[in-house]
Amino acid sequence: MNNKNRGKFIAFEGIDGSGKSTQIQLLSEKLLEEKIYFYTTMEPTDSPIGSLIHQIMTGRIKTDNKVIAGLFVADRLDHLLNDVNGIIGKINEGITVISDRYYFSSYAYHSIDMPMEWVIKANSQSSALLKPTVTVFIDVDPDVAVERIAKNRYQKELFEKKSRLIKVREKYYEAFDKLKDEEKVIIIDGNRSVSEIADDIWKEVAHYFE
Ligand code: ADP
Numbered sequence: 001m002n003n004k005n006r007g008k009f010i011a012f013e014g015i016d017g018s019g020k021s022t023q024i025q026l027l028s029e030k031l032l033e034e035k036i037y038f039y040t041t042m043e044p045t046d047s048p049i050g051s052l053i054h055q056i057m058t059g060r061i062k063t064d065n066k067v068i069a070g071l072f073v074a075d076r077l078d079h080l081l082n083d084v085n086g087i088i089g090k091i092n093e094g095i096t097v098i099s100d101r102y103y104f105s106s107y108a109y110h111s112i113d114m115p116m117e118w119v120i121k122a123n124s125q126s127s128a129l130l131k132p133t134v135t136v137f138i139d140v141d142p143d144v145a146v147e148r149i150a151k152n153r154y155q156k157e158l159f160e161k162k163s164r165l166i167k168v169r170e171k172y173y174e175a176f177d178k179l180k181d182e183e184k185v186i187i188i189d190g191n192r193s194v195s196e197i198a199d200d201i202w203k204e205v206a207h208y209f210e
């Protein structure tokens with residue numbers, strides 16, 4: 001299949017609570033109206049590796065952060081390559097894929113505990129297999145993100161969450177700068193209303209579907 005007939009791959013990125021799921025839902029509705037074939041997915045995935053990650057993240061299994069970073073590498077490769085619903089298979093069939101998180105999440109979240117270069121290298125098979133047509137980064141002030149996810153949490157937990165999200169946001173910017181010659185990234189101001197953000201995202205991506 002030539003490149004023109006391949007599906008597009010749109011990766012959504014942002015700190016927790018940035019509004020990715022909300023915007024993916026709205027973009028899906030738009031693609032449906034436009035009669036574009038698409039498939040939405042997310043990382044961590046619901047594969048056995050993804051479910052191990054979920055169990056670690058909810059504290060049911062304890063391990064080191066380096067192990068988690070390695071599991072995300074494996075989960076991502078399975079996400080791309082598995083025979084049942086792998087992203088590469090979908091794209092080769094001409095289906096557009098939208099993913100809630102991809103390798104920039106690893107670059108941002110794991111480089112807090114280990115060198116970003118290591119994380120980028122560890123994900124090099126994924127980036128060689130499939131780079132996003134475009135990465136949409138929804139940029140939200142960590143204060144706003146924490147307010148959005150605040151319900152039912154303790155004060156201390158929220159404070160820890162905010163200081164971590166400030167670092168994650170900085171790491172995202174560091175990664176975008178490092179890879180600016182290789183990756184197409186669109187930064188969207190996510191501190192606005194849901195519909196303003198959705199309109200902006202559509203303005204930026206509509207031309208991929210003409
Ligand atoms: P993510 O998938 O990035 O974690 P969500 O889309 O789940 O983010 O949004 C987190 C919370 O913030 C949800 O309760 C959602 O309804 C709310 N939300 C999302 N976008 C906005 C927005 N632009 N303004 C106000 N609240 C929002």
Ligand code: TYD
Binds near residue numbers: 105
């Ligand atoms: P999830 O509950 O899916 O949150 P969100 O709606 O914000 O995406 O949890 C995903 C968490 O996993 C989020 O805190 C980011 C983290 N993560 C990593 O640490 N590394 C990765 O490679 C990915 C894809 C996610």
